[in-house]
Amino acid sequence: MTLVKARTPQIIAGNQKPLFTGNDWDFDTIRRIHDACEAVAGPQLGLSWYPNQIEIITAEQMLDAYASIGMPLFYKHWSFGKHFAQHEAGYRRGLMGLAYEIVINSDPCISYVMEENTATMQTLVIAHAAFGHNHFFKNNYLFRQWTDAEGILDYLDFAKGFIARCEERYGHQAVEQVLDAAHALMSQGVHRYPRKKRPDLASEQRRERERIEHGEQIYNDLWRTLPQKTGAVRSDLAAERRKALLELPQENILYFLEKVAPRLRPWQREILRIVRLVAQYFYPQRQTKVMNEGCATYCHYRIMNALSESGQITEAAYLEFLQSHTNVIRQPNYDDRSYGGHNPYAIGFAMMQDIARIAEQPTEEDRAWFPDIAGVGDAMAVLRDCWENYRDESFIQQFLSPKLMRDLRLFHVVDDPEEPELRVEAIHDERGYRKLRRSFARQYDVAWLDPDIEVVDVDLEGDRRLILHHKAINRITLQKDDAKRVLQHLADLWGYDVVLKEVEPATGAVLGEITASARPIFF
């Protein structure tokens, strides 16, 4: 797949003075670059974004930012020190380059750009982050539903201060143990679906009244003569009621612990809440890697081309841009030594390009596959609609076209341990398109990728043993060592015994069981 698009001859009338020449930039250049990008992003692409804040940082500060998962402020924990040491070692030995930018989903949208970047790179990252990502953050439904861009920095500030005060008051070690345990359960600390709103007292009363009225209306004395229910059914009802009260089954384990764990102290609950809310804030990003990067890459590609066509960036700068652009969207084949999975930039960008093509120059095949968007003409409107209303899984499921599957030469291999060999299940042909697309989309379904673990039951009045189930889809079990450690953390927080059962959802057969008992470290 080649990306060097045949360039249209420069429009003489649009020939403007270049924004910069050479590699050097100053703040004035950055401002001009931003304004030029804005002039393309608004009228031509129809993007909408949070106000931009561009911050210039050094390499060391970039490493710092890496270590605190990209956020400008964060609470202190040794694991961030570990990541810093890892990144630093990699960077110093030259194994790893640093990112050119980091962008934060906040309002105003903060983009960190490195001081080492050349003027061209600054243009690229501003187009990419300050407009591409920014548009996506502001408009995508997942971000709108789950994250509060205005409040996040204030909340992190609170979290940092709260944890620092806890460290002062209860000691480093006590706080560290809670954080360790909470981090272990972080990916089980998100709500995947919006929860039911709790009814308030007035509506409860109203419903109660309606229920009584309804009961009066249908009153029939005959019901009184029916035999009583047996005891067994009643105890079953008690269990049902118990589960309902605890909102079980519950997949958000951190939420469950925060609300129900019997022995945690208030500050420990608050720390669990902080970790849970941070996890929730990042959850949309995990679900939209391909789309987010695809959107940003497509935007920077369009903006850079527009700037080049109007003469605002020079030929030399354009070539420099193309070089890093093609680097970013490189997708090695599966048998290539550098293959490390799918490159979200490559898939995302290729799909955006493909959708634009379908909207503007559809083939017969496209018309059959995508009757809604084929040939509608306005590619940007179609793309903006995608960016707003889909996440990776649904986006691929909906828009991966047969042409792109052929271009990427995708194929599906099934690895069944019961069989001696791997089997090619589907390839990029007429019979395979739909199967291929379905299983490819599933690879981006976070709910499918993360192990599905739920708190199933606990008898708070009895032995308080917490029972969890892992739904072992396709009989894929958990990684034993790590699961044991995580379960130990969970038991420590819970304060009593914990058991995790690996259950095959289809048959209900139990494939394995891990247990852990609480250590007396928190109480």
Add this chain to the structure above:
Amino acid sequence: MHIVDRRLNPGGKSLPNRQRFLRRVKDVAQRAVRESAREKDIKDLGKDGRVTVPVDGVREPRFSRQPGTGLQDHILPGNKTYVEGDTIERPPGSGGGRGSGEGGEGGENSEDAFRFVLTREEFLELFLEDLELPDLAKRRLAVVETEGLRRAGYTVTGSPANLALTRTLRNSMSRRIALKRPKPDEVAALEARLDALAEGHPERPDLEQALFRLRERAKRIPYVDPIDLRFRRFEPYPRPIAQAVMFCLMDVSGSMTEHMKDLAKRFYILLHIFLTRRYRHVEIVFIRHTDRATEVDEETFFGSRETGGTLVSSALVEMKRVIAERYDPNDWNIYAAQASDGDNVSSDGPTSTELLRSHILPACQHFAYLEVGDENGPRAGFVEHRTTLWRTYEAIAKAGGPIAMRKVNHRREIYPVFRELFGRKEGRAEAEA
């Protein structure tokens, strides 16, 4: 749109995290530091503080799926030859499918060892932790040396180097104002007026008279008078310090092979790092000997070559001389570390014993003897040959002298032995038990 320049913000935002991390891995890092010190050239210690820490202590466990169990799907790009229904042989040694990026066998082991770089400070801190000079406290209480000066106001006498210029000139100025010393401007003005007048003008004599008086007055009242002078005063004050001196005695005679000298030097370099880093007030005396001993400087001690016979007592005599000359045992904590291959002229034994027993050991807080041996060590099956010097010293040690003895054959043993000799009391008792 705002542009913010963050480059000038204070760096090291991760420092607290790094400290937490180091505290977390302290035990493992310490072990790793000591491991790395074994094979490394001791001179390079701390220059390159790269440490590999096994991942166990810093593992961050998460629930994850076990690769190679159950039915796994892989979608791969770049198909060339496969069609639907083809079977592919399983890649050897892996349970998972081929090319399964994240899910492959690498999943479990990719974090096996974790490398990171310590700063020189951090490295040495871990490296030298728990080491100390034994019994240093014994005389610390007794010795309250007058050392150190501090500023204490001004004085009217002193050395020119301590002249307090501002203070002196301020005094001078107030004196000049008080005594009405004519200013140079006044004199100049008068001179100008005098020049302007023609020769024989009636006012001239008066003016001349006035000018003369001014000049006379300026001469009598000097610009700076000795009574203006002020000097910064420094006052000595007592500062309790532990004064210690370490004697390094090294045998460089012909019987010492290159290997043995290497061992001894390594030992002393380690000692040197330890002393200079841990104690600010430790003096080090280097003595090397063949059949005669000389006190040398650091360079010569570590660098130069010499050969000759062996006479251990010569080094002891030299040490005794230096002690008598410069280090009064009443004021100093005295330590000695001797390295030798153990060869000595047998007739020298009684002399050495006598010297040690009656002069050196009573003055010393601690005497460490390191015997360096062949690389291959004692041959298996043979009873270890005890050297002359070892037997001599052993007798003294048995009699209860403050002497510690160790034998080293390979350079990887240097550091453990060093720790045994200078580890904290509890640690040492354990090591010996």
